[in-house]
Amino acid sequence: MPMVKAFSYGSGSFEIANALQHTRVNYFAVAYADEGVELRKNGIITPIMVMNPELQSFEQMLQYNLEPEIFSFSLLEQFANYVSVNNKQVTFPIHIKLDTGMHRLGFEEKDITSLIEKLKQYSFLQVKSIFSHLAASDDATLDDFTHLQINLFDKLSAQIMQTLSYPTLRHICNSGGISRFPEAHFNMVRLGIGLYGVGVNNEEQKHLLNVSSLKTTISQIRKIEVGETVGYSRKGKITKPTTIAVVPIGYADGLNRKLSNGVGHLYIKNRPAPIVGNVCMDMCMIDITDINAQEGDEVIVFNSAETLQSLANILGTISYEILTSVSARVKRIYLQE
Ligand SMILES: *Cc1c(COP(=O)(O)O)cnc(C)c1O
Numbered sequence: 216m217p218m219v220k221a222f223s224y225g226s227g228s229f230e231i232a233n234a235l236q237h238t239r240v241n242y243f244a245v246a247y248a249d250e251g252v253e254l255r256k257n258g259i260i261t262p263i264m265v266m267n268p269e270l271q272s273f274e275q276m277l278q279y280n281l282e283p284e285i286f287s288f289s290l291l292e293q294f295a296n297y298v299s300v301n302n303k304q305v306t307f308p309i310h311i312k313l314d315t316g317m318h319r320l321g322f323e324e325k326d327i328t329s330l331i332e333k334l335k336q337y338s339f340l341q342v343k344s345i346f347s348h349l350a351a352s353d354d355a356t357l358d359d360f361t362h363l364q365i366n367l368f369d370k371l372s373a374q375i376m377q378t379l380s381y382p383t384l385r386h387i388c389n390s391g392g393i394s395r396f397p398e399a400h401f402n403m404v405r406l407g408i409g410l411y412g413v414g415v416n417n418e419e420q421k422h423l424l425n426v427s428s429l430k431t432t433i434s435q436i437r438k439i440e441v442g443e444t445v446g447y448s449r450k451g452k453i454t455k456p457t458t459i460a461v462v463p464i465g466y467a468d469g470l471n472r473k474l475s476n477g478v479g480h481l482y483i484k485n486r487p488a489p490i491v492g493n494v495c496m497d498m499c500m501i502d503i504t505d506i507n508a509q510e511g512d513e514v515i516v517f518n519s520a521e522t523l524q525s526l527a528n529i530l531g532t533i534s535y536e537i538l539t540s541v542s543a544r545v546k547r548i549y550l551q552e
Pocket of ligand 1: 391
């Protein structure tokens with residue numbers, strides 16, 4: 216089950232799902248019904264699980280055959296009522312989410328008995344899978360906790376499974392779990408960040424290829440004299456003769472404004488060019504005094520797990536956020552090898 220939520224981690228919408236559909240994955244997961252509708256409208260026929268099904272989206276879910284994650288009794292009842300009134304098919308697929316320690320969404324151990332009763336009552340809801348989410352699958356110092364989660368999941372999901380008259384899938388592993396807990400794959404896994412080329416640790420990273428790069432080109436090059444300033448609020452103070460390049464990427468594209476004033480840099484010909492002054496909405500200026508560059512030359516924001524991680528470190532965040540912050544107006548170009 217590849218995770219194609221949030222614009223496929225920023226890399227595009229249906230294009231990624233379409234490429235994967237041809238590799239015959241079994242499921243896709245998205246966060247919201249709208250994301251699933253977008254995939255269906257673009258010809259994706261693989262089953263799709265929606266992790267945050269909202270009351271207002273039930274109509275779309277039925278219309279486009281999107282399968283909800285059911286994580287609470289109220290959601291179960293609301294969805295069952297909606298399906299019993301509106302569904303034309305005999306059954307409708309759902310996915311049961313268990314909370315085994317993440318404490319985000321899901322049924323807890325104390326809920327299992329009533330959950331089983333409800334599922335019997337709503338026999339027109341077909342449990343396609345039972346799943347849970349690991350809170351720290353990438354962190355070796357928390358492996359004891361991960362084992363507790365896996366064991367609890369195994370126990371609770373088995374209790375539910377025993378009461379169903381048909382087979383169902385079980386899954387708990389995200390990327391970190393997939394590589395670090397092979398014994399916990401059950402019969403499906405949910406591959407997210409690994410699919411986009413980011414490993415859970417250095418060892419795994421060696422085996423992954425880069426998937427996406429964020430790049431642009433130099434619009435204009437100019438020389439700035441000592442005492443002048445660059446950009447808004449005169450923040451880019453020039454203290455030695457400086458050559459700057461103006462680059463058409465700004466905070467509206469996902470280049471975080473916190474990278475302003477030398478905090479961050481872009482790369483030209485593999486060399487870091489510090490950002491001068493404040494990042495603007497659609498542009499930024501970089502110092503290329505020591506780099507021999509021409510207008511039109513390529514400028515890299517990230518083009519490897521390493522450059523992505525370095526950006527994440529500077530901003531005090533994780534690669535996931537850098538990837539998903541690249542805004543929709545940035546043109547995605549897909550290369551097929
Ligand atoms: C996003 C998400 C994943 C994927 O996690 P990665 O760490 O990117 O592999 C898996 N399961 C759930 C429930 C998620 O929300």
